[in-house]
Every structure is written in structure tokens, then in C-alpha cells.
Amino acid sequence: MPFSALGLSPALLAALRERAYTSPTPIQAAAIPAVLQGRDVLGSAQTGSGKTLAFALPLLQQLAQAPAATPRRARALVLVPTRELAAQVGEEFRHLAQQLGAPLRVTVAFGGVSINPQLMGLRGGTDIVVATPGRLLDLIDHNGLTLAGVQVLVLDEADRLLDLGFAEELARIRALLPARRQNLFFSATFPPAVQALAQTLLQDPLRIDVLPAAQDQPDIVQRVITVDAGRRTQLLRQLIAQHGWRRVLVFVATKHAAEIVADKLRKAGLQAEPFHGELSQGKRTQVLADFKAERLSVVVATDVAARGLDIAELPVVVNYDLPRSPSDYTHRIGRTGRAGASGLAVSLVSAGTEAHFRLIEKRQGLQLPREQVPGFEPVDSAPAAAPGTGGVKGKRPSKKDKLRAAAARQP
Numbered sequence: 001m002p003f004s005a006l007g008l009s010p011a012l013l014a015a016l017r018e019r020a021y022t023s024p025t026p027i028q029a030a031a032i033p034a035v036l037q038g039r040d041v042l043g044s045a046q047t048g049s050g051k052t053l054a055f056a057l058p059l060l061q062q063l064a065q066a067p068a069a070t071p072r073r074a075r076a077l078v079l080v081p082t083r084e085l086a087a088q089v090g091e092e093f094r095h096l097a098q099q100l101g102a103p104l105r106v107t108v109a110f111g112g113v114s115i116n117p118q119l120m121g122l123r124g125g126t127d128i129v130v131a132t133p134g135r136l137l138d139l140i141d142h143n144g145l146t147l148a149g150v151q152v153l154v155l156d157e158a159d160r161l162l163d164l165g166f167a168e169e170l171a172r173i174r175a176l177l178p179a180r181r182q183n184l185f186f187s188a189t190f191p192p193a194v195q196a197l198a199q200t201l202l203q204d205p206l207r208i209d210v211l212p213a214a215q216d217q218p219d220i221v222q223r224v225i226t227v228d229a230g231r232r233t234q235l236l237r238q239l240i241a242q243h244g245w246r247r248v249l250v251f252v253a254t255k256h257a258a259e260i261v262a263d264k265l266r267k268a269g270l271q272a273e274p275f276h277g278e279l280s281q282g283k284r285t286q287v288l289a290d291f292k293a294e295r296l297s298v299v300v301a302t303d304v305a306a307r308g309l310d311i312a313e314l315p316v317v318v319n320y321d322l323p324r325s326p327s328d329y330t331h332r333i334g335r336t337g338r339a340g341a342s343g344l345a346v347s348l349v350s351a352g353t354e355a356h357f358r359l360i361e362k363r364q365g366l367q368l369p370r371e372q373v374p375g376f377e378p379v380d381s382a383p384a385a386a387p388g389t390g391g392v393k394g395k396r397p398s399k400k401d402k403l404r405a406a407a408a409r410q411p
């Protein structure tokens, strides 16, 4: 089906041609006509499915067609879980509005940076606000913005919004919105809390489940290498050198681990930087820009980076620490193999995390062969850490414990 069958304006069709997008993705094909008709939408779609344009295109068309009753009063509100996603989605709206030649103002608001420039920016009014919930409420509390004129609410990555503890903020925001509005709700997963939120928020929504068809499945090769926990950094260095990986996103369990692993890799001569929620926004933006521009070859990240980031052609993702949940596994490996490119996801599994990885495999319906790298064959046998992530404080064996265990293994 061509884009032209969806009811999009000639100007938007031209913008899509300029991007060389030939046909809509399944979520776009289903959502765009429904949104244009004013329906509520409940979309289940994985990252990389093209869901941003599935709501951005029809929303822009609606706003461009209907002039604002009160000029410069927010008419569309897009809530996203992370700063990076806010910046990414906001950029998409701005770019499209520019291509449309529509005088629509887009405001991007997220925390971690000074609120003043955002308040100043709002003085001239706005049409579309893309925001994280906390900062949005701050702006409202500072009288920088009112939501009384919002006609369309978009919740992007609703599961992640709830995971990150934004339930209270969402309830407050909701109370400030007019009762009559269109709601677009997107989520990759639907645990009970997300279902409950969708049920109370949406009215007679069109439910769109985009189960990736076989040919649309991201082409991600998943490999599992067993290695002792203490030798993972060394193995990672060897893998990077051996395979000539130019850009690798490495996931760890904690901010501390991100700092330590990045530091070790830097000392080994690699261009590596940590990426986690405690870095300043400026630093995070810089790291992402450097990574995209290939000035960095390794980014060591916590799960903050697992969703929403769209780094084109990211060839390799490494699970240095395993994700906590099977759905986090999907989101992490989904950072590679995007938009038709192929990708590689490598999970490092040690004695202490084997049981947890088996659980992830079971939930994903996977059974991956365990590989070993010569020179890195594991010798630890006893589970050394709490399942899954970086382990529980106090439960990790000390250096002494490990020496004792090694001594006990000697014949």
C-alpha cells in the first residue's frame, strides 16, 4: 500500500518522498487513517516499527488544517519517558512541520537542564508539546503552559512511562486536560498496569497489534558467550578487536558499572564513554552525538538507553550484565537491526547468571547455543551473584572469596 492511500496531504507525501520512504510500515498503514478520522488508537508496536511517524504525520496534518482557535496554545501533547526520546520525537515534528511549511511551533521539554530557556521558549506560545511528565508539570507550576486547549494526547512508550514511576505525574496531567480530546496510546508491552491505564484513558479505541511479520522481523543474530564474570571486560576488548566492531552499545546493570567498564576500555585504548541517568543532559547529548558520528566506538549504558533511542545502523549490542526482565532484553537487542539493517546481539553469561538467562530464553521462546571463546573458557561453576543483573550488594563474592573458590578447585 502506498502512503498516498492513507489520506495524507500532498505536502506530507512530498516530505516522505524526500526521505525516500516508499511505503508505510504496518503500524503507519493502520494508525494514520484512524488518527485522521479522529479516533482513539491503542497501538502495540515494538521500537523500530515506525510508530513515531504513525502519530506524527496525521497529527501534523490535523493541526495544519485546522487553525488554532487561540493562537499558540498547546493543541497536542506528546508524553514520552526519557529526555532522549523527547529530543528525538520533537526533532521529527519540527522537521516535518518545516517540510510542510506549516507555521506550527514545537516545544520540547525535559528535565536535567535549566527550566528557564524552556519557559522563555514558551512565551511566544506553542502548538505541539513533546515532554517528559515531570518537567511538563514543572512548566505548568511555573505558569509557563496550560493544557486546557489540548485536543490530542499521545502517550508514547506507555509501558516505559509506568516502569519509570510516572504514574502519579500522569494522573496529575490527566486532571489538567480537557475531557473531550483524542487519545493515542502506544506501548511495546501490555502488563496489567498499562492495560488499566489504557482502559481508563481511551474511548472506543482502534486496537492495532503489529506483530512483526516474518519478513519484517528485525534481522538480529543473537549469540550467547559463557565467560567468568570477572573476565568480561577482557573478553569484550578481544571481541571488539577480533571482529573489528566499529560501534558497540554495551549494556550494564548500574551507573557505577557503566563508569568502571567505560574507564577500563578507555585505559585499554578504546574510545569509550558511559551513558546513564546521572550524567548531565549536555554530556548525554554529547555522547550520543559522538557515537552517531563514530567519534566513539563504545558506549557503556544502563537501561536508560534501552528504549527509544534511534541510532541508525548500530551493528552490535552487548549484554555485559543481563537485563532484569525478558521485555528489557527485547528492548536492548532492538537497538540493533533497525529499519531493515541486520544486527548482532551478544549476551555474556556466567555461572551466576545462567539460570536468569534461561528464564529470559523461556519467556522469549528461544534456546540459544552457548558459545565459548578460546582463552576465555569459564572456570567458575557456583552461582556467584544474584540472578540477572549486577548482583545484589553484599551477595557478590569478594576477591578473597574468589581466591578461596579457585584454591578449592585446585586438585
Ligand code: AMP
Residues within 6 Å of the ligand: 021, 022, 023, 024, 025, 028, 046, 047, 048, 049, 050, 051, 052, 053, 310, 338, 339
Ligand atoms: P520508530 O519506530 O518511530 O523509532 O522508527 C524507526 C526508524 O524507522 C526511524 O529511523 C524512522 O525514520 C524509520 N522509518 C519510519 N517509517 C519508515 C518508513 N515508512 N519507511 C522506512 N523507514 C521508516
